[in-house]
Amino acid sequence: MICIAGLTGLITGYFLNVLIHRLPRGELAVKAGNRCRKCGHKLKTIDLIPVFSYIFLKGRCRYCAKKIPLTYPLVEVLTAASFVLVYIKWGITVNTLVGLIFTSLLIVSSFTDIQEGIIPDHLTYPGIIAGFILSFFTIGFKEASGGAFLLMSIYLAAALISGGGMGGGDIKLAGAIGTFTGPTGALMVFILSSIAGGTWALYLIASGRAGCKTPVKFGPFMSLAAWIVWMYGSEILKLYQHMWM
Ligand SMILES: [Zn+2]
Structure with a gap:
């Protein structure tokens, strides 16, 4: 169950990153596809896996080699860790x-x-x-x-x-x-x-x-x-x- 809590946290963290980027810009609607914030290239699913894509790509965009903000994996890890702690504390x-x-x-x-x-x-x-x-x-x-x-x-x-x-x-x-x-x-x-x-x-x-x-x-x-x-x-x-x- 702890693994499920962590995994749910990682995936939620991915969506929280989307909200963190879009809410201040007033972009509420979910646009089709995800693009690199620097070069605008459409990203594949393999580039969007929480934390692992960041490590695998060594923190850089596959297409333009510009740095991916460290906040992306940070938010994902933070969400996963807090979800695990919440589950340990309160159970089901x-x-x-x-x-x-x-x-x-x-x-x-x-x-x-x-x-x-x-x-x-x-x-x-x-x-x-x-x-x-x-x-x-x-x-x-x-x-x-x-x-x-x-x-x-x-x-x-x-x-x-x-x-x-x-x-x-x-x-x-x-x-x-x-x-x-x-x-x-x-x-x-x-x-x-x-x-x-x-x-x-x-x-x-x-x-x-x-x-x-x-x-x-x-x-x-x-x-x-x-x-x-x-x-x-x-x-x-x-x-x-x-x-x-
Ligand atoms: Zn790029």
Whole structure:
């Protein structure tokens, strides 16, 4: 079963790459055939196998020899690894299904943010709707509403205080995440992502790669924190209570 989870992850990762490339450009329709992004040559099925094609082609297009972005195999491996972890944690339950959908949402928003600097509405709105629908099978509608409201409010306040350091996409993503985590989880996401994002910003400033005014892409940190909280939130909470009580 673990192999099936990994394989499902690799194949899903392939489709997430397509979404990561197309959603920021507003290309929703699936066009016939896949082409090299550099030379436009039509690619064969053998060139599209997750991870293996990248290794086999040594990271270069078969036709124009230009480099294939490393993010392609990275997204595939990351999706496969997280699918395996979700399955190990939740087994064959409705939580696993919800976890796989949530993981996919987080991976796509992280990489559109890293590559294009945006988290598209075509991703966050369906994410919010999916979160509310799925909440009926997990944490319940009330918790989902509370989580979405709380996390959106926090990031809206952060956006107002920072004067544009945080984008609208981040706030909508926060809403989607809140529907999956509920209010307690939302608070944990805020704390964890602030620690991770803050550490990264300090590192960039200390190494001279950014100034104090450079906006930090916050989507990946929020997504990573959300995934950790969704997976291990109750364990973290128990550990924290154990430490203080
Ligand atoms: Zn090419």
